[in-house]
Amino acid sequence: QSVLTQPPSVSAAPGQKVTISCSGSSSNIGNNYVSWYQQLPGTAPKLLIYDNNKRPSGIPDRFSGSKSGTSATLGITGLQTGDEADYYCGTWDSSLSAGRVVFGGGTKLTVL
Amino acid sequence: EVQLVESGGGLVQPGRSLRLSCAASGFTFDDYAMHWVRQAPGKGLEWVSGISWNSGSIGYADSVKGRFTISRDNAKNSLYLQMNSLRAEDTALYYCAKDTSYSIVGATLDYWGQGTLVTVSS
Numbered sequence: 001q002s003v004l005t006q007p008p009s010v011s012a013a014p015g016q017k018v019t020i021s022c023s024g025s026s027s028n029i030g031n032n033y034v035s036w037y038q039q040l041p042g043t044a045p046k047l048l049i050y051d052n053n054k055r056p057s058g059i060p061d062r063f064s065g066s067k068s069g070t071s072a073t074l075g076i077t078g079l080q081t082g083d084e085a086d087y088y089c090g091t092w093d094s095s096l097s098a099g100r101v102v103f104g105g106g107t108k109l110t111v112l
Numbered sequence: 113e114v115q116l117v118e119s120g121g122g123l124v125q126p127g128r129s130l131r132l133s134c135a136a137s138g139f140t141f142d143d144y145a146m147h148w149v150r151q152a153p154g155k156g157l158e159w160v161s162g163i164s165w166n167s168g169s170i171g172y173a174d175s176v177k178g179r180f181t182i183s184r185d186n187a188k189n190s191l192y193l194q195m196n197s198l199r200a201e202d203t204a205l206y207y208c209a210k211d212t213s214y215s216i217v218g219a220t221l222d223y224w225g226q227g228t229l230v231t232v233s234s
Binding site: 047100 | 225
């Protein structure tokens with residue numbers, strides 16, 4: 001059971017828009033920045049969004065992030081077949097005496 | 113170009129030990145915190161441990177606390193994970209990842225290695 005909750009899967013047609021949610025609590029998302037990672041099949045995760053809504057150099061503006069309260073959302077517009085991947089949210093969690101990095105369970109995106 | 117290259121994985125019997133290494137290049141290693149993240153076959157990402165730039169702050173997942181030890185050698189641009197008392201549930205691909213901050217509290221991992229596979233089985 002992951003500390004952050006994501007839907008197991010989402011799907012949409014090429015060219016369409018999809019959103020992936022990430023739900024947490026005040027000890028993690030509510031008081032810390034959220035990052036999003038893309039993991040293409042057979043590859044290492046790649047940073048997609050950081051500090052809730054910032055994109056690293058080279059990440060197209062089709063990818064966006066937002067945060068409200070204890071939830072965060074990843075948005076992808078103009079879907080391409082190459083976007084098929086697993087997406088993970090991550091943040092710092094301070095609920096225990098020693099903090100920790102926590103991830104969502106991951107969401108598999110299918111581009112139909 | 114940032115490169116993170118993990119090594120040291122392999123097949124090990126339950127209860128035995130293994131030491132993973134991560135060789136870093138392409139950035140000023142001692143400016144950043146580093147992490148180990150693992151992924152069991154067909155499963156999601158699980159943070160294992162993190163260490164700040166000067167080893168002054170270290171954190172572990174509850175699942176490995178007391179069994180695993182993270183360390184770094186800034187002179188050698190290297191990160192390590194000493195894994196003792198290994199269990200079947202430790203079987204996973206272990207990634208080394210660079211933080212964007214000197215502190216592990218930032219929890220933003222901007223570069224990842226390709227991983228080294230650890231299989232715990234008799």
